[in-house]
Amino acid sequence: MMNKFYFFVFALLMGTSLNAQVVADIENISLEAESFLNGADGSGGYTSGNVAFQTTYDTTFSSWGGWAMSNVTDVQTVGFTNQYSAITGGGYDGSNNFAISNTFSPSKIILQNESAGAPITGMYVTNTTYAYLSMLNGDDFAKRFGGEDGTDPDYFLLTINKYENGELGDTPVEFYLADYRFEDSNDDYLVDEWTWVDLSSLGNVDSLEFSLSSTDNGDFGMNTPAYFAVDNLTTFGEPVGLKELLATPVTYQVYPNPVVD
Secondary structure: OHHHHHHHHHHHHHHHHHEEEEEEEEOOOOOOOEEEEEOOOOOEEEEEOEEEEEHHHHHHOEEEEEEEEEEEEOOOOOOOHHOOEEEEOOOHHHOOOOEEEEEEEEEEEEEEEOOOOOOEEEEEEOOOOHHHHHHHHHOOOOOOOOOOOOOOOOEEEEEEEEEEEEEEEEOOEOOOOOOOOOOOOOOOOOOOEEEEEHHHHHHHEOEEEHHHHHHEEEEEEOHHHHHHHHEEEEOOOOOHHHHHOOOOOOOOOOOOOOOOO
16 A cells, blocks of 8 residues: 555656646747847847757858747748748747757757756757758759769758766767658658657756758768758756655645554
């Protein structure tokens, strides 16, 4: 009887902790229609939920890196001038806003408040219009994925790793934004919808680092446009661990008293 009671208490505590989720849905960012924020305002980044998206902006060259907040819906225009749209034409589940990462060098997010040091559930990811159309058709700088006959084993890979207590994790999560390595070319794909990426295997996280790699590279690095889009990044509201759960004080009463069984 006592073992069953403690199991019930543990399950109750676990459920309470794990359900304390915070979603960074970007909808709190104020954007005019068909617009974006890329750090030109000097903010250094933007916050949604308990997630801080870091952004760098070079005023000399009017260039940015890291993260931009966007609601641009253009899924037709080819090239660099259309670097702020997702190929889905909007945010996850019909929402307006989403985040775009420019990842020529690794981009980062920082977990804040009660989510700092806590687990991440996951996030929705898709291609940008810029990267998608480049891989689909090729352009002046990058090849068409699969090559002329569609058999080249190309890929576009997103790698997500964590930092915890200043230490880089050793088991990153990988997600293919494009994969043309299948024996049957009919199985080749380019991601064109919001797709859930499970990050729970990373455990407790202080910050995340995102990097991109491709089979299409040249003298100056990757030819594939180094962009991807994110929405609804979901964190837990507090660190989760067995020690913390068992240390939680519990008050209970048993009836009738005295009890036989």
